[in-house]
Amino acid sequence: MTEPAPPLAPPPPPSPPPGLGELFRGMLQVALSSFGGGLSAWSQRIVVEQRRWLDNEAFMTGLTVARLFPGPNQINMAVYIGSRFHGLSGALVALAGMLLLPFAVLMLLGLAYFELHMVMAVDPVLSGVIAASAGMALSMGFKLAGGYSRDPVALLLAAGSFLAMTVFHVRLIPLVLIAGPLAMAWYWPRQR
Amino acid sequence: MSGSAALVQGAVQACMPLQLGDWRSLLAVIGDFLSLSLFSFGGGNTLLSEYHHLAVEEYCWLSSRQFADLYAIAEAAPGPSSMIVGLLGMGAAVREGPLWGVLSGLAAEVAILLPSTLVMVAASLSWSRLRDSPWRLAFERGLGPITLGILFAVGLKILRISDHDTPAYAVSALVCLLMLRTRISPLWFMAVAGLLGALGLVNR
Numbered sequence: 001m002t003e004p005a006p007p008l009a010p011p012p013p014p015s016p017p018p019g020l021g022e023l024f025r026g027m028l029q030v031a032l033s034s035f036g037g038g039l040s041a042w043s044q045r046i047v048v049e050q051r052r053w054l055d056n057e058a059f060m061t062g063l064t065v066a067r068l069f070p071g072p073n074q075i076n077m078a079v080y081i082g083s084r085f086h087g088l089s090g091a092l093v094a095l096a097g098m099l100l101l102p103f104a105v106l107m108l109l110g111l112a113y114f115e116l117h118m119v120m121a122v123d124p125v126l127s128g129v130i131a132a133s134a135g136m137a138l139s140m141g142f143k144l145a146g147g148y149s150r151d152p153v154a155l156l157l158a159a160g161s162f163l164a165m166t167v168f169h170v171r172l173i174p175l176v177l178i179a180g181p182l183a184m185a186w187y188w189p190r191q192r
Numbered sequence: 193m194s195g196s197a198a199l200v201q202g203a204v205q206a207c208m209p210l211q212l213g214d215w216r217s218l219l220a221v222i223g224d225f226l227s228l229s230l231f232s233f234g235g236g237n238t239l240l241s242e243y244h245h246l247a248v249e250e251y252c253w254l255s256s257r258q259f260a261d262l263y264a265i266a267e268a269a270p271g272p273s274s275m276i277v278g279l280l281g282m283g284a285a286v287r288e289g290p291l292w293g294v295l296s297g298l299a300a301e302v303a304i305l306l307p308s309t310l311v312m313v314a315a316s317l318s319w320s321r322l323r324d325s326p327w328r329l330a331f332e333r334g335l336g337p338i339t340l341g342i343l344f345a346v347g348l349k350i351l352r353i354s355d356h357d358t359p360a361y362a363v364s365a366l367v368c369l370l371m372l373r374t375r376i377s378p379l380w381f382m383a384v385a386g387l388l389g390a391l392g393l394v395n396r
Contacts, residue, residue, distance in 0.1 A: 031270070031271065034270065035270040039271075039272065062316075065316060067235070068315075068332055069308070069311055069315050070229065070230050070231060070232045070233055070308045070311060071229070071305070071308030071309065071311070072232070072235055072236035072272045072274040073235045074272045075236075075274070076308070076312045079309050079312040080312065083312070083313040083316045083317060084316060087317070088310075091316075092309075095305070095309065098271075099271065099275070099301075101270075101271075102269065102270045102272070102275060103278060103298075103301065105271070106265075106269050106271065106275050106278055106279065107278065107297055109265050110262075110265070110278070110283075110286075110293070111282075111290055111293065111294070113261065113262070114283065114286040114293065115286065115293075124389045124390050125387075125389045125390045126261055126264055126389065127360065127394055127395055127396045128363070128385040128386045128388045128389020128390065128393075129264040129267070129382050129386045130261070130263070130354045131354065131360040131363040131364050131367070131385050131388075131394050132364070132367045132382050132384075132386075133264045133267040133268075133350070133382070134347075134350045134367075135364035135365065135367025135368040136267065136367060136368070136371055137237070137240070137346060137347045137350040137351070138347035138348075138365075139367070139369075139371035139372050140235075140237055140346070140347060141340060141347050142368065143371075143372060144336070144339065144340045144343060145340060147336075148336070148337055151337075154336070154340075155337070157334075157337035157341065158337045158338070158340040158344070160341065161337070161338045161340075161345070162341035162342075162344045165241065166349075171242065171245065172228070172239065172342065173228070175338070175342070176233070176338065180334065180335060183338055184330040184334035185330075185334075187329070188330045189326045189330065
């Protein structure tokens, strides 16, 4: 019923760095295991505990980097793991391993949607799924909001970005290009 | 007469799907995705309203309703939900045939992932030097609140385009609450909500 929670094991000794083929198979295994959800937990279980490519600390560092830089977190995590061992080619191989199957499934679903005109038959089901996914989309903001409740400047920045997009229809790229440097200047580390 | 004809044509043109056979418009679309890739902070979901703008308003590949359908499919399908870009790319070209649909989907997915991947490779390899840099600290703290505002705007946008009846809004609100308070897999929410939809209890 819940996502697979990784058991807390003592840090295992790292094994020798994986070759490209091994990297591909490992990420394929992560993708296959996570078909029911919980991609992050599965990737930790497989990469840290089973295959021992990274210790837990290196894995956590990877999550930080993945969250910090642009790109979907899980995909960035695969890039981090791959590039650690084989640079750009490792990153691309890890990405391919992680995305090949889900992407193929998605393309089949897309073709069924567009080509077979199954829309009429599944439309009521889809209405329900959309209601659930809209709730999930809404939860993303709330998930982050708690961390900023005591920082009036952060709340002002958040409210400003929200209003710029919803009321004034500012596009994302100009918004980030204008608000980003202002926010960075305000939060530039100062000796106090 | 010619005036009203031009008006009608203008109205039609306002939602003419882009001809992807024209390589210049194809490059324009690929360029849009390549540049958006570098702005996908906060896990990539921040781009959803940009995707909606491109696919529905600017290039008219999809209706708003289709966009909501594809978002739900991408969320329910295995793998990272940001793969919705592959479905949007497919929607852009699928009228030319299924093969073009798949190729276009693949091209869109590669375009949205490639720039962020290159940045991520560079970041992974130079992290030890970046770790304590003031740029990194300012970037992390400064981009956080902006991401927060964008995520709320995106959530509202998805809620708006999903065009619910009242019970469906209640489902959305409940799912939002459960996502925050429990560790239940989102797949269960989808399954139960899908069943409610099949039974005709939630509609749009």
